[in-house]
Amino acid sequence: MAVTRTEIETQVLAALAFASEQEVSAVDLGADFDSLGLDSVGRVELLARVEDSFETHVPPDDAIHLGCGQDVVRYLARRLA
């Protein structure tokens, strides 16, 4: 079943808020992961959370190029459309 872009944004925001220990309302999808203070372990956890949310696998050679929440949303929208 196709997932809407809004649903993707909501889930990615929630995952980012959890990983960066912020309120959802405070998370900027356009902010890169560095500015959210995510270290290398945090980025692995975030990826797993996103994969679990959408029951999908993001290959590492794709994942390494996704530098902010918006990148993740665009990628998933393309994959899950």
Added chain:
Amino acid sequence: MTPPSLVSLGLELCSPVEELYFGAAAARGARTLHLYSDDPRAEPVPLSYDQLLIRARGAAASLRVKPGQPYLVLVTSELESIAAILGGMLLGALPIPCAPPAGLGGFAGWRARLEETASALDAQLVVVPSGLASLVEGPGLPPIQLASGLALEGPGVPGVEAGLSHLQLTSGSTAAPKGVRIRHANLEANLFHIGWRSGVQADDVVVSWLPLFHDMGLVGCLLFALYWNLDLALLPPTAFLSRPKRWLDVIDRHRGSLSPAPAFAFPYLASRLRKTDLSGLDLSSWRVAYCGAEPIHAASIERFVEVLRPAKFAPGTILPCYGLAEATLAVSFSPVGRGVKTVGLSRAALTEHRVVRSTDPQDTTEVVLLGPLLPEVQVELRDPQGLLTGPDQVGQIALRGPTITPGYQGSAPFAGDGPFPWLATGDLGAWVDGELVVLGRSKDLIIAFGKNHSPVEFERAAESVSGIRPGSTAAFAVPDRASGTEGAVLCCEVRAEESDWSRGAIACLVREGATSRTGVRPHDVRLLEPGSIPRTTSGKVQRAKTRELYLANRLTGAPS
């Protein structure tokens, strides 16, 4: 003498290197490697060690390097990567296991580190899983060979003497990547004594999620299991980091008995477990959980033990140990079954490099005993002038013995006379009740999540931010008891003309830049007025002195 053969497949071992890693399998019947993937639903792929030898021979026959040549291997926990490392060893070439990308983002920093490594160690080739080939194309890296293109079998390379085995990447106090030159003789000595001191038994099972580009994963798990011919279950590191409970599930499933981890992993796992996760889990087979690679905080380990107790995790399972890549892996081991033992030492006395027991809560730091030395390892504790320290004094730890490696690739060998050189570890230690304790470092190094980072990496990231005074930054480690690892602190002098408003933005940029470059989020970024950071008479930043002032809260500048 007829070499031992792997009877089931009619293979005869054809070199001293093959005998070292497959001799036990040949003598006693090959055990099995169980390879797990990131997918939690996927079943592991089993492969016996005689079949692994065939794959490694295939890799040796098809690797496009010559004996003695260094080459990079982007190591995943897939069979192709393992064959690419072992194949190089059988050939007499020098594999350099490197970290693959993990998690979201970070391509530029990862690629830059790989290029620096290739250049510093003169790598002639990069062996890469086919899915990652696009990440290593282009200038700055040597030619690519796909791991999936390595031959599945080969004739074996006869007569390869047990010389250099591989280069172990490590970060020293400088930014340039260093490759520790590990000899097979170093490995043989260390692997034997680790097993002997662990009371290794034929039915022991090793379980590991540790990366194979880390010495604890490559030497302590893969080569250890091969040398002793023990079953081995391997999980990708990302499988543990993203779903930590899988470590326990695999131990339960395989009745794992030996499973090591860096100190951070124990509180990391404990903090992510729910009570229901332990339902039905039986960890009673786990008899040794080696714990090292970074400073050990007793309280976080005790919490782990308490959390796992309902799953029949025995309190004595944790085995604190001390080691470093320059000594192949292990230097000292606590006794099996004892668990974590601490001693209270006077903080005041330690600042004067003296070891005095203390029970005064205001003046006591709990220090974990790291056990007696492994056999054949010699330790000397020395003062800054190189003279031996007296009893009950803290000194720099120097090591000598058959496990001490010859030095770094491209650098002068470790100094010393006699058959073995002395290695100055840069760690500060002392003897307590006949056991080694590590009390800090005289070298500048930040160890976070089991990985060594040079402070220079943090400082360069800070100095690339406009507003930070060049050559006026100091990065150092402080204990971070919450995470069970170390935190990096960055102290930076700001140009005097910067306003309060711009200072806030500068601190954010420093934090972002350092996280991006190192993968470690600074614990604190402190912006200081010009002239605040202590320097030597020649103008060099004194990191240790800056750290001392920071911990005493005597640095002027608000935390960001």
